[in-house]
Amino acid sequence: MQFRHDINGLRAIAVLAVMIFHFNPHWLPGGFAGVDIFFVISGFLMTSIIFSQIQNGSFSLFSFYNARINRIVPVLAVCCIILLSFGWFYLLPNDYQLLGKQVEKSILFISNILFSKGYGYFDSSEHTKWLLHTWSLSIEWQFYIFFPLIILMIKKIIKLNNIKYIIFFLFIVSFLYSIYSTYQDSKSAYFLLSSRAWEMLFGSLAFLHPLRLKKGNFVLHILGLILIFTAYFLISKSTPWPGYMALVPVLGAYFVIASQCNTIFINNFIFNPIGKWSYSIYIWHWPLVVFGFYFSLNSWWIYGIPLSIIFGFISYQFIERIKFQKYASWRNLYKVIPLYLLLVTLTLGYAIKETNGFKSHYSEAVLKILSETKNSFPYSCKTGLKNGEIDVCKIGKSEKINAIIVGDSHAKAITSAVIESLDSHQNTILSITTAGCPYIPNANFDNNYCKATNEKKKQFLAKSEGIPIILVNRYLQRLEGENNDERISNENEIPIYFSNMHASKHEIYAEFHQNLQATICELTKKSPVYIVNSIPEFPFDVPKHMGKQLLINRQLQKNSISLQSYEQRAYVLNRILAQVAQTCGAHLLDVSQTLCKNSECISQINNRPIYKDGDHLSEYGNKLLIPMFKSYLQQK
Numbered sequence: 001m002q003f004r005h006d007i008n009g010l011r012a013i014a015v016l017a018v019m020i021f022h023f024n025p026h027w028l029p030g031g032f033a034g035v036d037i038f039f040v041i042s043g044f045l046m047t048s049i050i051f052s053q054i055q056n057g058s059f060s061l062f063s064f065y066n067a068r069i070n071r072i073v074p075v076l077a078v079c080c081i082i083l084l085s086f087g088w089f090y091l092l093p094n095d096y097q098l099l100g101k102q103v104e105k106s107i108l109f110i111s112n113i114l115f116s117k118g119y120g121y122f123d124s125s126e127h128t129k130w131l132l133h134t135w136s137l138s139i140e141w142q143f144y145i146f147f148p149l150i151i152l153m154i155k156k157i158i159k160l161n162n163i164k165y166i167i168f169f170l171f172i173v174s175f176l177y178s179i180y181s182t183y184q185d186s187k188s189a190y191f192l193l194s195s196r197a198w199e200m201l202f203g204s205l206a207f208l209h210p211l212r213l214k215k216g217n218f219v220l221h222i223l224g225l226i227l228i229f230t231a232y233f234l235i236s237k238s239t240p241w242p243g244y245m246a247l248v249p250v251l252g253a254y255f256v257i258a259s260q261c262n263t264i265f266i267n268n269f270i271f272n273p274i275g276k277w278s279y280s281i282y283i284w285h286w287p288l289v290v291f292g293f294y295f296s297l298n299s300w301w302i303y304g305i306p307l308s309i310i311f312g313f314i315s316y317q318f319i320e321r322i323k324f325q326k327y328a329s330w331r332n333l334y335k336v337i338p339l340y341l342l343l344v345t346l347t348l349g350y351a352i353k354e355t356n357g358f359k360s361h362y363s364e365a366v367l368k369i370l371s372e373t374k375n376s377f378p379y380s381c382k383t384g385l386k387n388g389e390i391d392v393c394k395i396g397k398s399e400k401i402n403a404i405i406v407g408d409s410h411a412k413a414i415t416s417a418v419i420e421s422l423d424s425h426q427n428t429i430l431s432i433t434t435a436g437c438p439y440i441p442n443a444n445f446d447n448n449y450c451k452a453t454n455e456k457k458k459q460f461l462a463k464s465e466g467i468p469i470i471l472v473n474r475y476l477q478r479l480e481g482e483n484n485d486e487r488i489s490n491e492n493e494i495p496i497y498f499s500n501m502h503a504s505k506h507e508i509y510a511e512f513h514q515n516l517q518a519t520i521c522e523l524t525k526k527s528p529v530y531i532v533n534s535i536p537e538f539p540f541d542v543p544k545h546m547g548k549q550l551l552i553n554r555q556l557q558k559n560s561i562s563l564q565s566y567e568q569r570a571y572v573l574n575r576i577l578a579q580v581a582q583t584c585g586a587h588l589l590d591v592s593q594t595l596c597k598n599s600e601c602i603s604q605i606n607n608r609p610i611y612k613d614g615d616h617l618s619e620y621g622n623k624l625l626i627p628m629f630k631s632y633l634q635q636k
Contacts, residue, residue, distance in 0.1 A: 043203025396428025
């Protein structure tokens with residue numbers, strides 16, 4: 001096929017949009033649709049190759065696959081190997097192991113299946129996945145595998161010229177399924193071939209059903225560009241994707257390809273080179289995005305965007321364009337170098353995955369810090385004690401229950417401190433905790449599970465007259481949202497579950513106050529109640545943060561937050577907890593008196609983290625609260 005400058009320019013428009021979106025989504029909220037344009041281009045080019053070669057009798061399935069390997073694998077493999085080399089020195093064991101897994105799946109072109117099991121393409125935590133962008137390569141490669149096979153099988157039944165009607169039918173079916181699956185499971189729909197095939201099939205239609213216009217090609221060309229840029233600016237990550245709205249950029253790309261116009265808008269001195277480098281730019285830009293995120297670099301786009309283009313240029317010149325066949329002695333070697341690269345990369349990725357990131361090459365100091373994340377609950381629970389849908393963990397030998405700790409995962413994280421504060425092996429406590437479900441009966445949670453378990457807890461506590469009850473819950477996350485970017489599923493969404501999303505913050509806190517007070521006052525009629533106020537939360541994973549400091553800087557820094565920032569975030573909540581405790585006759589236990597000293601809240605002691613993430617105290621850290629619990633519980 002003759003070189004198409006318009007398609008080359010379309011590649012530039014696609015890769016620039018994707019790159020800008022990844023470095024700063026606010027500039028181009030729909031820039032991710034550039035990938036959809038790539039799919040259309042890919043479908044058009046592959047169809048033109050397959051059908052043209054079948055018609056002239058030169059098509060070979062082996063040659064087709066080999067050409068695709070030679071095109072895709074070298075740049076991808078080199079990128080993976082460089083990332084693995086970088087990770088050896090700068091990534092923590094868990095992160096390095098995950099990188100190895102991503103490399104393995106990416107080089108096998110099944111990474112889209114791996115990432116479909118994550119939190120979703122737009123989730124902030126995905127910024128830690130160095131090869132997330134390879135999901136689109138996996139989809140394309142899967143299309144390359146199945147599409148020619150389908151054509152060859154159908155060709156045995158009907159004439160080649162009639163296959164285009166079958167492809168049109170497959171396009172319609174895939175498009176309708178994409179709309180359906182997007183609203184059923186948007187996360188999987190985004191990543192899987194089954195809901196993306198229609199975009200490449202639309203590209204096929206541009207070749208098989210060309211628009212034969214005597215006039216109006218220019219208008220069609222401009223209309224296509226308008227549709228593409230409309231998508232870039234009007235859609236966003238909140239748009240269900242790839243649903244029917246994906247038709248906007250896809251149709252735009254179809255119009256541009258079908259019009260075959262080489263206007264200044266698409267064939268110019270900027271788009272021409274960027275279009276040629278587009279594949280390499282795409283491969284290198286996302287690791288650069290993650291690099292800035294991993295090292296918390298401010299305004300990284302200033303350097304990241306030009307570096308992506310520079311890396312793309314270098315990669316194009318020295319990897320994509322290299323032609324070993326001009327050297328006679330290298331001719332045969334050239335044919336297998338991509339395959340060797342694939343096998344070497346696959347082996348490295350698999351080895352790193354299976355050895356936990358070659359854990360043995362890390363220092364003992366780094367491993368000791370990270371071990372805090374895996375310090376599990378040290379007590380075993382007696383089995384057989386259940387109450388409906390809740391599991392009650394009984395710890396101790398005595399039949400007499402000395403205390404009950406109730407709440408969510410924050411309660412379980414400090415249960416050991418409560419046990420050890422009782423100073424006797426004869427004491428027994430019950431731990432009734434449900435991760436993600438703070439204990440507030442009658443609260444309008446977002447899921448029935450929390451409502452049901454809280455109702456069961458309420459019934460259980462109603463029968464526990466006279467036993468001290470300790471409440472520990474992460475109310476802040478429910479009222480103010482996450483404060484750790486890596487754990488935010490949508491940066492524009494605050495996960496408030498106590499009322500409808502249209503309620504004001506004041507109304508939500510008022511409803512929370514009312515529900516909590518009713519709960520506590522009911523409990524204090526029969527039992528002493530102790531409310532633990534908000535545990536200081538850090539905007540980063542403490543052990544990982546410390547491990548990275550030691551790995552990268554070879555020394556630990558002072559990792560703390562100011563007491564002022566803690567009080568500012570928790571001010572309204574802690575004030576409500578104090579008012580409820582006073583009104584109902586409960587006791588308020590202020591953890592900031594222990595965890596915050598000299599105007600700062602600590603995260604480490606003796607170079608060891610006291611948290612196992614950003615907000616749960618570790619088994620080492622919760623021991624700091626033993627004196628606080630002793631001072632209250634031994635007075636009863």
